[in-house]
Amino acid sequence: MSFLALLRSDREGIAIAWRDAIYSTYPFDTAGFLRKGQDEFKNPVGVRTDAAVQALVKHLLEETVLDDVALDAALDELVRIRAVQDFTPGKAIGALFLIKGIVRQRLPKLGKLKDHAEAVLRFESKVDSVALRAFDIYVKCRTQLYEMRLKEIKNRHAMLFRHAGLTADAAAEETPDSDQQ
Amino acid sequence: MAKFNMTPDELLNFQFGAPNVGWMEHKPVFKEGNFAYPAKPDVIRDLGFPNPREWSPLDEDWKLPENWMEIVREGMKDRLERYRSFKIFMDICVRCGACADKCHFYIGGGDPKNMPVLRAELLRSIYRGEFTAAGKILGKWAGGRPLTMDVVKEWFFYFYQCTECRRCSLFCPYGIDTAEVTMIARELLQLLGVNINWMMEPVRNCNRMGNHLGIQPHAFKDIVEFLCDDIETITGIRIKPPMNEKGHEVLFITPSGDVFADPGIYTFMGYLMLFHEIGLDYTLSTYASEGGNFGLFTSHEMMKKLNAKMYAEAERLGSKWILGGECGHMWRVINQYMSTHNGPCPPKMETPVNPITGTVFRNATETKMVHIAEFTADLIRHNKIKLDKRRNAHLNVTFHDSCNPARGMGMFEEPREVIKACCDNFFEMPAQTIREQTFCCAGGSGLNTEEIMEIRMRGGLPRGNALRHVQQKHNVNTMACVCAIDRATLIPLADYWAPGVGICGVHELVGNALIMKGEQERTMDLRQNDLPYLDESAEEDA
Numbered sequence: 001m002s003f004l005a006l007l008r009s010d011r012e013g014i015a016i017a018w019r020d021a022i023y024s025t026y027p028f029d030t031a032g033f034l035r036k037g038q039d040e041f042k043n044p045v046g047v048r049t050d051a052a053v054q055a056l057v058k059h060l061l062e063e064t065v066l067d068d069v070a071l072d073a074a075l076d077e078l079v080r081i082r083a084v085q086d087f088t089p090g091k092a093i094g095a096l097f098l099i100k101g102i103v104r105q106r107l108p109k110l111g112k113l114k115d116h117a118e119a120v121l122r123f124e125s126k127v128d129s130v131a132l133r134a135f136d137i138y139v140k141c142r143t144q145l146y147e148m149r150l151k152e153i154k155n156r157h158a159m160l161f162r163h164a165g166l167t168a169d170a171a172a173e174e175t176p177d178s179d180q181q
Numbered sequence: 182m183a184k185f186n187m188t189p190d191e192l193l194n195f196q197f198g199a200p201n202v203g204w205m206e207h208k209p210v211f212k213e214g215n216f217a218y219p220a221k222p223d224v225i226r227d228l229g230f231p232n233p234r235e236w237s238p239l240d241e242d243w244k245l246p247e248n249w250m251e252i253v254r255e256g257m258k259d260r261l262e263r264y265r266s267f268k269i270f271m272d273i274c275v276r277c278g279a280c281a282d283k284c285h286f287y288i289g290g291g292d293p294k295n296m297p298v299l300r301a302e303l304l305r306s307i308y309r310g311e312f313t314a315a316g317k318i319l320g321k322w323a324g325g326r327p328l329t330m331d332v333v334k335e336w337f338f339y340f341y342q343c344t345e346c347r348r349c350s351l352f353c354p355y356g357i358d359t360a361e362v363t364m365i366a367r368e369l370l371q372l373l374g375v376n377i378n379w380m381m382e383p384v385r386n387c388n389r390m391g392n393h394l395g396i397q398p399h400a401f402k403d404i405v406e407f408l409c410d411d412i413e414t415i416t417g418i419r420i421k422p423p424m425n426e427k428g429h430e431v432l433f434i435t436p437s438g439d440v441f442a443d444p445g446i447y448t449f450m451g452y453l454m455l456f457h458e459i460g461l462d463y464t465l466s467t468y469a470s471e472g473g474n475f476g477l478f479t480s481h482e483m484m485k486k487l488n489a490k491m492y493a494e495a496e497r498l499g500s501k502w503i504l505g506g507e508c509g510h511m512w513r514v515i516n517q518y519m520s521t522h523n524g525p526c527p528p529k530m531e532t533p534v535n536p537i538t539g540t541v542f543r544n545a546t547e548t549k550m551v552h553i554a555e556f557t558a559d560l561i562r563h564n565k566i567k568l569d570k571r572r573n574a575h576l577n578v579t580f581h582d583s584c585n586p587a588r589g590m591g592m593f594e595e596p597r598e599v600i601k602a603c604c605d606n607f608f609e610m611p612a613q614t615i616r617e618q619t620f621c622c623a624g625g626s627g628l629n630t631e632e633i634m635e636i637r638m639r640g641g642l643p644r645g646n647a648l649r650h651v652q653q654k655h656n657v658n659t660m661a662c663v664c665a666i667d668r669a670t671l672i673p674l675a676d677y678w679a680p681g682v683g684i685c686g687v688h689e690l691v692g693n694a695l696i697m698k699g700e701q702e703r704t705m706d707l708r709q710n711d712l713p714y715l716d717e718s719a720e721e722d723a
Contacts (some may be wrong), residue, residue, distance in 0.1 A: 025195050033282055041611050042282065045291060046648040061608070084217070084638040085290055091195065098195075103332070107538040141677075145638065148673035149631040156669060159404045160445035 003119030007061050013062070014102060019037065019053040021098040025091065044147075052078035053131055060126055074127065075134045083141035090179055096131045100124055112181045204299065205306065207600025209338040212240040217341055217630050220381035225374060227385050228483075232374025237528050238337065243330075245373050246442050250328055254311060254333040256372045261312065262366055270357045271308045272299065280349035280359065284477050286342050289642035297359045298340050304366050307332060337375050340366040342636060344582035344628055346479065346621035347417050363626070367479045376479075380627035383475045387487050388422035392437035393472045398425075398467035403464065404440055415709065417701030420457045423464040425498070431463040432495045432535060435553075439667035439686075440550035446670045447707040448507055448686025451695075452553065454687065458566060458697050459537050463504065469494035472511040473665065477518075478627040488514055492548075496527035503550045504533075505688050509625065509664030515550050515590035526547075538563040552586070554663055554687060557593040561602045568697040572703060573604040575713040576659045578690070579651050580609070581644065581671065582619035583664035593617075596663050596687050603694040608655040614647035624670030637670065638677050645678020652679045661687050 007014060023034040023046070031072050037043025055074035059066040066074065082092035094141065113120065152159075216238045225233035236244050248253060256559025261268045280297040282288065286579055287295040294300060302324075309316030309325035326332070345360035348514055354357075356685060386395035396404075402424055413419050423429060432662075433456070439449040456463055469490045476484035495503055505511065530549045533542040540559045542551045560566050586592045593616050600609050614620050625642030650655040658669060660682055668686055677684040694704050 011510075026291040029293040029296075030287075034291070037282070039613070041643065041647055041650075042288070044288065046432075049354075054237050062446050077500050081639075081642065084290065084635040084642075084677075094195065145634050146679060148676055149634050152631050152634075152669065152673060155443040155672065156438075159407065159441045159446060160400075160409060161397070163400055163404055174422065 001111070002117040003111075003123065004063060006107075006116070007123075010110055011057060011061055012104060012113075014099070015053055015057045016104070017066055017098045019055065021102060022053065022095045025087070025095060039125070045063055048077045048081060051127070056130065058097075059130065060123070071133065071138065074138050075130070075160055079137045080141050081133050082140050089095045089138060093131055093134050096127065096134055100127055132177050189699060198582070200479075203321075204294065204302075205321060207294075208331055209294075209335055211338070213239075214578045214633065214635050216338065217377040217633050219380045224378065224381045224385045225376070227499070228381070228388060229383075230374065230376075231372060232627065234374065235674075236374075241289070241373065243334070244373070245330075245333070246376045247595070248252075248399060249373050251326060251710060253307075253333070253369055253374050256369045257308065260368065262529075264671050266361055266362075266367070268359070269306055270301070270359075270362055272514050273355050274298065274305065274357055274546065275355075276302075277354065280327055280357075281351045283337070283349045283352050284343075285348070285623055285643045286408070286636070286640040289623075289639040290636070291418060292342075294335075294339050295342055297343075300343060301333055301357070301359055301362045301565060302491075303339055303482065304331070326537060333370070333373065333375065333567060336366050340370070340483060341628065342640075344584070344623060344625035346625055347588045348584070348618065348621065351617055356631040360626075364405045364481075367478065371480055376626065377630070379630035380475050380478050383473070383627075384479050384483060384487070386472075387471055387475065388483075391469055391490060393442055393467055393473060393475070394437060396437065396470070398470075398694070399468050401467045402442065405456050408440075408446055409453065411707075411709070412450050412454060415703065415705050415707060416454070416697055418454075418457070418697055418699060420453050422453055422456070426464045426467055427470070427498050429464040429498065430501050431461060432469065432498055432500035432503045432508070433463050433465055434469050434491060434494075434503055436508040436511060436665035436688060437470055437474070438669060440470075440508055442665070442669060444672075444685060444689070444708070445665050445687040447569070447692065448668070449688075450707050451686065451688030451690070451692030452506060452693045454695055455557065455560075455566070458695060459560065462536065464500070466496060466498065472506055472508040474514045475627050477510050477514050481518075481522075484514060488519055489523050491515075491601060492523050492526055492530075495530060495549075497530065501529070501531045501549075502533035502545070504529075504553060504556060505550050506553050507526050507663040509583040509666055510589075511584040511585075511671050512552060512592075513585040515548055516590040519550075521548050537560050537565050552590075552650060552663075554586075554592065554595040554599055555686070558598045558615060561598060567573065568603055568691070568694040569604060569696050570694055571714045572693045572706065572712055573690055574606075575653055576604055576658045576678045576690075577606040577608065578604050578661055579607070579648065579655075580650075580687075581622070581660050581662040581667060582615050583662055583667050584619060584621050584625060586663055587619050588617060592663075593650040596661070599687050600661055603690040606655075608651050608657055610647040610651050613721045614643065620647065622664075622667050623676060624666055629666050629670045634673065638674070641674040642678060643671075643675050644671075648682055649679040652682055657682060659683050659685055659692060 023031045034046035037046050040047040052074050199510045222233035235243050276298055276391050284295055284297050298497045307328050310327055315323040343363040345363050348359045350358045383393035388391055395418040427666055474487045476487040488687050526549045532546045538559055545551050620643040623637045672683045689707055
């Protein structure tokens with residue numbers, strides 16, 4: 001049996017272990033809340049994390065991978081949340097690397113590690129490349145935060161800028177003719 | 182630097198499992214982005230508030246008065262005696278946890294101290310430790326703890342992560358109003374000079390100039406005229422709103438964000454167009470140029486002082502009643518505190534009657550103030566205005582119940598009636614996220630400042646999540662609301678969690694749909710974008 005097929009035989013176990021490990025990156029009292037709430041509106045972090053893990057497990061364990069759009073959508077579901085929570089960048093993205101430890105831990109029960117050494121390395125490289133994509137999304141989210149801060153300041157004072165003649169429209173109105181008048 | 186022989190798990194350095202210290206010993210870590218900036222000394226000085234100074238939460242020493250412990254104890258004692266509600270809220274919580282998972286900051290951020298029960302416990306533990314016999318003797322075995330500098334820092338950290346939205350209160354079997362617990366905690370912090378600039382500068386400006394930005398009367402008038410220029414460009418009709426004029430039946434007061442901020446200005450244009458069309462006998466005021474009241478988030482005394490200008494101006498101008506614009510916390514102050522603070526109203530004010538329909542607003546008998554959504558819904562019910570829904574046909578609209586009009590005054594139906602009269606395409610977000618259960622924008626109670634954008638975004642996740650749901654399911658592209666803070670804070674919230682959804686006030690939709698006597702053919706909406714339905718009609722004709 002191929003390495004990925006072996007992992008697929010434990011697919012649900014791997015997904016649950018990975019998801020629970022990500023939940024456990026939150027404070028102890030919160031991990032339980034994330035695990036138990038199934039209502040996507042009452043527990044969006046738990047439900048979105050679960051959805052992301054399911055999609056990423058598919059990507060990592062199947063022979064055919066997700067296309068870029070689907071992969072980014074799955075990562076966005078997880079990373080967009082962690083990018084605004086109280087995590088360092090490393091800990092926000094680090095959730096993805098947790099699957100390496102989980103697979104290494106569960107593998108002895110499924111088969112011998114040494115029989116699949118090359119496949120394990122290939123699998124872990126795949127995790128690394130997914131994490132790099134996640135890093136791109138993380139930076140995109142953080143950049144967006146700064147852009148939104150700027151936009152908010154501009155919106156807040158929109159009419160004051162106009163009153164002070166500081167907007168492009170106002171500048172356009174200040175033609176030499178209007179000055180003479 | 183990481184050692185080369187670390188295992189992957191060691192490198193990640195996650196702390197799995199239960200923490201090795203209890204919540205009382207677990208201290209918050211301040212870093213850029215997780216606190217709002219402290220108030221500037223000149224702002225505090227102008228207000229005559231205690232302890233103006235330069236300080237930062239990042240500093241070890243917060244430069245508190247030497248006798249700060251005594252100040253807190255006395256402040257708490259004074260409030261326990263003055264506010265029966267506070268005493269009850271300190272005593273009766275049984276920590277059942279019904280509120281625990283109801284706060285948007287907890288749901289989106291996951292910090293257990295943002296569970297309302299635990300946030301209140303930060304204050305309650307000091308109450309027990311300092312004011313109850315059991316707490317004094319048994320200490321933490323009775324849920325008490327001593328007052329320390331770390332406690333003050335913790336209060337600042339968490340009571341400025343509560344938007345006083347009162348969603349948690351809805352689920353409390355005892356009816357504990359956690360917003361009021363936060364209000365008292367913030368009052369205690371004020372006594373020490375521990376406060377945030379985003380709240381205190383608007384309070385200072387309001388106190389001196391009448392509005393949050395401190396805009397002087399002539400500039401206020403100029404800006405209103407700019408907006409009238411825009412209305413003329415769009416409709417061909419020149420509106421001249423009365424300003425500070427005596428003898429009009431109605432005084433109109435709205436948050437200043439409607440006059441100065443994008444997109445509030447389009448809502449303001451909607452008001453002016455509506456008043457013009459129905460011939461309302463009203464005046465604006467540059468004295469009462471702010472409906473918002475950040476005093477609500479500062480202290481009861483400051484809330485009362487800033488609110489006083491409403492009745493004072495109505496009396497000076499001889500108005501019979503006050504019509505209020507789309508604002509959130511303004512309405513909580515009016516509905517919940519105004520009569521106690523500044524009532525009874527001036528003797529010449531009367532129970533509001535809609536001069537166009539004759540409807541008596543008995544719900545406003547006490548305050549003499551009517552919400553614009555109630556007023557417009559009444560006009561629509563009586564078929565007194567003509568609306569062309571086609572102008573909003575490109576909008577698929579949902580409605581965000583702003584916390585204060587929803588939970589603070591129970592207004593659910595009127596805004597929806599107005600929206601449905603102006604648009605064909607209206608879709609509700611899921612039931613557990615609207616009406617009484619509405620999720621906050623995460624920027625209320627003076628937290629709509631940009632330096633804590635990431636806190637706002639995590640607190641905004643529950644609202645953003647529900648919004649994304651209707652965006653995906655019904656192609657919703659617009660979220661309407663009746664709150665000026667919402668009109669500002671929901672823009673980044675939607676950009677981050679449901680990109681592609683725009684934000685507008687309800688009366689922007691009214692202004693767009695309103696058919697005005699003598700208007701030119703409308704080709705633009707209030708934002709001066711082309712009206713899509715015209716292109717579609719032209720194509721059909723061709």
